[in-house]
Amino acid sequence: MQKTIKEINQKIKKKQAVIVTAAEFKKLSLKHRPEQLCKKVDVVTTATFGPMCSSGAFLNFGHSSPPMRYERISLNGVNAYGGIAAADAYIGATEESSGNQEYGGAHVIEDLIAGKEIIMKAHAKGTDCYPRRETEARISLGSINEALMFNPRNAYQNYAAATNSTEKTLYTYMGTLLPAFGNVTYSTSGELSPLLNDPDLKYIGIGTRIFLGGASGYVVWNGTQHFTGREKNRHNIPLGPAATIAVTGSLKDMNTRYIRAACYEKYGTSLFVGIGVPVAVKDAATARALSVRNRDIETLVFDYGMAGRPSLGQFNYEQLMSGEIELNGRRIPTASLSSVKMALEICDELRNRILSGSFLLTDAVASLPGNNKIHQLK
Amino acid sequence: MKSIYYLRFHPEITKEPIICNLIKEVAVEVNILRAGIDARKGGFMVIELGGEEASIKNSIGFLTKRRVGIDEISSRIHYDADQCVHCGACTAVCFSGALGMDNESQLVFAPEKCIACSLCLKACPLRLFSFSF
Structure with missing residues (x-):
């Protein structure tokens, strides 16, 4: 069958x-x-x-006015990676807050999902297209464009x-x-x-x-x-x-x-x-x-x-x-x-x-690799 | 019956052999589970009292009279059960048998077995345990 x-x-x-x-x-x-x-x-x-x-989320905060490329970013004191396009960042679960070892990226993610406000601070060198060099804002899941767990x-x-x-x-x-x-x-x-x-x-x-x-x-x-x-x-x-x-x-x-x-x-x-x-x-x-x-x-x-x-x-x-x-x-x-x-x-x-019909199954578009090996750092 | 208590010793009462006198005067079984007392600083002791209900009551009276702070541990440990995800990490460090998993993979907390070792406070990844002594 x-x-x-x-x-x-x-x-x-x-x-x-x-x-x-x-x-x-x-x-x-x-x-x-x-x-x-x-x-x-x-x-x-x-x-x-x-x-x-090995978990985290890509966030797009939306552009500020005047525009800014958020380069060094912190969310409730936890560093987020800003080395991507202007308003994007990645917050990793294991990144720890500078002031509190018991609060990290994982807590920022949970707080966002809970609907809580997060304090976002960002610094940048300033460019002709993104002149602003500093910002501080209160963000929440509802106020930002995308919040994509990856x-x-x-x-x-x-x-x-x-x-x-x-x-x-x-x-x-x-x-x-x-x-x-x-x-x-x-x-x-x-x-x-x-x-x-x-x-x-x-x-x-x-x-x-x-x-x-x-x-x-x-x-x-x-x-x-x-x-x-x-x-x-x-x-x-x-x-x-x-x-x-x-x-x-x-x-x-x-x-x-x-x-x-x-x-x-x-x-x-x-x-x-x-x-x-x-x-x-x-x-x-x-x-x-x-x-x-x-x-x-x-x-x-x-x-x-x-x-x-x-x-x-x-x-x-x-x-x-x-x-x-x-x-x-x-x-x-x-x-x-x-x-x-x-x-x-x-x-x-x-x-x-x-x-209930709200979740249908999918055919995979491609298989995951079989017989894969992993490498050690040399 | 058996009950576990947390005793607090003020420096002023560390000269008297209180536990020895307790055993002599009250017909009670005393099992010292944990202790840390310094003559100058005072300290704590976790004991299990065993015997008739009356002798346990008399023991508490005896200790209170000698200015030993006494708390039933179960009333001093707090576990936020509503927030628990039942991972089991706390059971890895609990040797008194107060924390365990039942047949439905659910965490079961039996405060009467707790000896206040406090290892669960740090082993719980959600920080759901606390003491208030």
């Missing part, structure tokens, strides 16, 4: 499509074979809600877990790693995660419509550090960080329920991004891939206390999500950094949007 996106969209419009969340689909997969699942189900909603540092690397397909062998507490983007293997942290929504449900990127590609922070957004390219050449396990799941996606969507359509600023002690700021991807159950092979369970998804535990972060072992997410793992004969508590509860909520929300 083979279904096209066009056929599935027609069923959605006629309110005849069967749409289930990833969690519901896993339950169905225990009772039915992939061939049957493909007949029964048209769309499976997948999602993730985790801290994604995240160069989101929704990592798998990620390594972290622990710490040293005698010192390590403060990392993987959370607080307590001394002497005091804990293990990991970051994924596991069997709910979009790229783990489409391991060969057969559905997700350039142009795929997604749920991004509450808005309808798009996959625009592969994400940076896209590493589809990563070794896979016997369940066709990469053993560690692999594929990634670059995504975009308008801040004006987002909701602070699905975009939250984060601050990791002695590391800095980051952004919780909620991403949902509906996967069309086009054929039995897709249904088989969508049946992946946490026990099939394995990752490596890296020692963040040692140079080169050596791997200390391989575990599946059923083990990691159980609350503890056994490492070198010791039971070590585990904790997540990514919210499974929010991922479940986004799966539900996306399902409802598709059911």
